Amino acid sequence: xxxxxxPELKGxxxxxxxxxxxxxxxxxxxxxxxxxxxHVVVTGTGRDPVSFPQDEKDAGWRDIYSTAEQIxxxxxxxxxxxxxxxxxxxxxxxxxxxxxxxxxxDIIVNNAAAPYGNDRVSVMDMQTDIFKSxxxxxxxxxxxxxxxxxxxxxxxxxxxxxxxxxxxxxKSGRPNTSAYNAANFAVDGFTQALAKEIGVHGITxxxxxxxxxxxxxxxxxxxxxxxxxxLDEIPLRRAGxxxxxxxxxxxxxxxxxxxxxGQAINVNGGVITER
Numbered sequence: 001x002x003x004x005x006x007p008e009l010k011g012x013x014x015x016x017x018x019x020x021x022x023x024x025x026x027x028x029x030x031x032x033x034x035x036x037x038x039h040v041v042v043t044g045t046g047r048d049p050v051s052f053p054q055d056e057k058d059a060g061w062r063d064i065y066s067t068a069e070q071i072x073x074x075x076x077x078x079x080x081x082x083x084x085x086x087x088x089x090x091x092x093x094x095x096x097x098x099x100x101x102x103x104x105x106d107i108i109v110n111n112a113a114a115p116y117g118n119d120r121v122s123v124m125d126m127q128t129d130i131f132k133s134x135x136x137x138x139x140x141x142x143x144x145x146x147x148x149x150x151x152x153x154x155x156x157x158x159x160x161x162x163x164x165x166x167x168x169x170x171k172s173g174r175p176n177t178s179a180y181n182a183a184n185f186a187v188d189g190f191t192q193a194l195a196k197e198i199g200v201h202g203i204t205x206x207x208x209x210x211x212x213x214x215x216x217x218x219x220x221x222x223x224x225x226x227x228x229x230x231l232d233e234i235p236l237r238r239a240g241x242x243x244x245x246x247x248x249x250x251x252x253x254x255x256x257x258x259x260x261x262g263q264a265i266n267v268n269g270g271v272i273t274e275r
Contacts, residue, residue: 008254010037013102015094017085017145018112018165020044020063022056023216025165026111027067028242032250034071034078038107041098042067043083045112053216077102085112085141086133095148107161107253108149110142117220119179131179138183143190146205150198159202161253164191166207166264168272184209188264195262204261206252211268214239235270 014033019026019042030040044064052061060066068078079101083094098105114137119130142164153160169177170184188207195205212218212230221227231237248267251257266272 008036008256009033009107009250012038012106012253013041013098013104014038014107014109014253015041015043015098015105015145015149016109016111017043017083017141019067020047021216022059022061022066023053023214023242025210025213025215025242025245026109027070028244028246029109029111029249030067030078030246031070031074032243032246033107033109033253034074034076036250036254037074037076038253039077039079039102040071041079041081041094041101042071043081043085043094043112045084046082053219056216085110085145086136088144091141091144091148094145095152099152104156105149105152105160106156106158107163108145109163109165109249109253110145111165112141113138113165113217116217120176122176123178126178131182134179135183135186138180139186139190142187146190146194150194150203153203154198154201157201160204161257162194162203162205163249163252164205164207166191166209168209168211168266168268170207170209170264171266171272171274191264192262199261204252204257206257206261207264208245208249208252209264209266209268209272210240210245211266211271212239213242213245215242233271234268238269240267240269 016030019030030042042064064080068080071078084090114134166187167184169180170188173181191207
């Protein structure tokens with residue numbers, strides 16, 4: 001039996017990039033938007049199942065195909081696509097596939113990010129190709145997707161919603177996170193500029209800035225001393241969940257958020273409060 005579909009986004013078509021992880025903001029967002037009534041395209045990089053965390057292996061998780069199955073429980077349609085957002089041609093193919101399947105595009109959530117890990121070194125120890133890989137996915141991928149999606153939304157003439165995933169790392173620098181800081185600060189500035197350019201078309205553009213979220217992407221941190229030290233920095237003394245971030249994004253995609261644009265909105269348990 002399918003669950004009851006909510007009315008807010010009924011008939012809308014959304015893309016959520018980076019939506020293949022079982023514990024991930026992309027999956028959490030895609031299911032929230034589906035529950036609100038939208039058809040959802042979900043993208044991933046085609047991860048090797050050998051690299052899946054143990055809980056995904058135990059659950060028989062199949063990356064974006066399992067996310068698509070969850071979406072469909074809400075009585076809407078899903079389209080899983082393998083796509084590399086750092087490749088502009090791939091991004092164009094993603095938009096084209098969406099239009100072929102659904103005939104329109106109303107929402108895009110740019111969530112894809114490079115894996116956590118080998119960029120977490122000092123600037124002096126940072127390899128140039130690693131720094132560039134973080135920027136290519138987070139910043140250039142956001143640029144490519146926003147450009148293609150905004151062009152289609154303007155062509156349709158019915159407004160739209162663009163949500164870019166940034167981070168608390170886009171609000172405040174930390175040691176050994178220079179690449180991720182640089183990319184996310186840039187995403188926030190890019191979001192502000194784009195919002196002012198296309199607001200006249202009824203398209204809102206916002207960034208969402210999560211803090212510590214319980215996702216598979218952060219598994220390399222472990223859940224011992226390093227994790228506990230980060231929890232101690234958070235006034236609420238816990239990590240957030242992927243669906244808590246998804247709920248904020250779902251709101252930004254709704255008509256209720258029609259007068260909110262150009263903002264970088266924190267969802268971090270209070271650890272960062274500036275702008």
